Amino acid sequence: MKRTKIFFTLLCASFVCTLTFQFGCSKDRIETKPLNSYSSPNNYLNSKKQTEQQYVIDSGGTCPLTAQQGTQLCMANTCLKFPNATGNDSVHFPYTIGIIEIYKPKDMIYAQMPTVASGNILETAGEVRVRAYKNNTELALRPGCFYTIKMPTASPQNYMQAYYGGDGDNYSDWVNNPGPAVNSNFADTTTGYYSNSILKFGWLNCDYNRAAATNYNLTFTSSTDELTNVAIFVYFPSTKTVMQVFNLVSGSIPNGSSVKIIAIGVKADGSLYKFYKTETVTASASIEVTMESTSDADLTTLLDGL
């Protein structure tokens, strides 16, 4: 009987020891945990971004063309030319107008189209890309010709200006008034719209430069996650500015800015991770990022609420 008691006591002790050793132990004090790694988020972001809307314009078409989010366009086919045309070769009906509308910060993030020009944050009323095609050939505007645009807004301001980007799908730095023939200021005479005449196809941004005298930077670090492939954005609600973070250091952030920080990670299996933090920037600081699992629906809700 005594031996049986001893045997079972030792057996139980061995069992507890084994369980403890196998499952309850940690080497956290001496071993650095491998960081969570992520794949490029581009496929996910591209799958969510606004796509180009295409409208076929024929001789019976009327002006303006109103796109899905309310952008209004007018252009004459006599102002269009083939890219290498030197004479007065006309572009005949029908032709196609393509437009991408980006008005919400969520869509700026998905498209990775930040509103920063030469390192200065821009107050923005929206980004659009306007192009025209004839039989899959991209057209250009004749010199001196323009198309008119109205960009919807709830409360137009009289200081907003036209900033121009590239023609492609990806962000290139915004440039204010790239040529003497390009109109700069948007007119706010029409309630509910910013209107302008634009002499160049491609990306257009209705903005105002919000550069400040005193600026700070945020540096992003993580003890849990490898951030190289994580898309990090800084959003400024007061100016609707979206800043994308490259190489883990933000651009210049004006002193006193209240910002929202969003990081999006996509693992190799497609699962989504996010980081969200609000911050008032009064000095350069380091932000410790800890990614957490999320779903497409939750992330969409977060971005909708910015």
Add this chain to the structure above:
Amino acid sequence: MQERFLVVLMVCLFFAADTEAQNIGAGADVMYNFQSEGFGAGARVSIFPNRRLSYVPQFSYYFPFNKVNEYYAGLALEYKIIRRNKFNLYAIAHGAYDSWMNYKESPLKDAKKNNWDLEGGAGISGTTCLRPFLEYRYNIKFRETHLRLGILYIFGCKKKTYGFGNGGKDKRCGNYD
């Protein structure tokens, strides 16, 4: 903290004064922490070593050549679950102050120098005047286990024998309650 430990030691010495009563044992041990991969040494006093419940103030030190350099000063309760002529099996509950000297070198988030730790474990010991013991403990705070091997001398024990299996009852330490 160090003052408190000194008070405990003074109490131990008070008990030790009555050496005939076999109320006090003193010993030393060596230990290995499997997770921090550290070697250490310790010293202890056992109050009422022959009773079912013993009080064991103890000090442990993990040497500087380890990845974790620290010392513990604490009090263990040892409850003898099985008492036999040649050995005891006991459960251990241990609370201690931990001074982690090189915490800055650790990758552990929120590592700090001053810590309070709880341990649970089990041990087996001899029953002679000079009794070896072997303990396996689990540190709840750091989720680490360690094994310690040592020897305890019982003051006032008449028959100074050594280790297990050395003769049975007649060589067991007296005053076993």
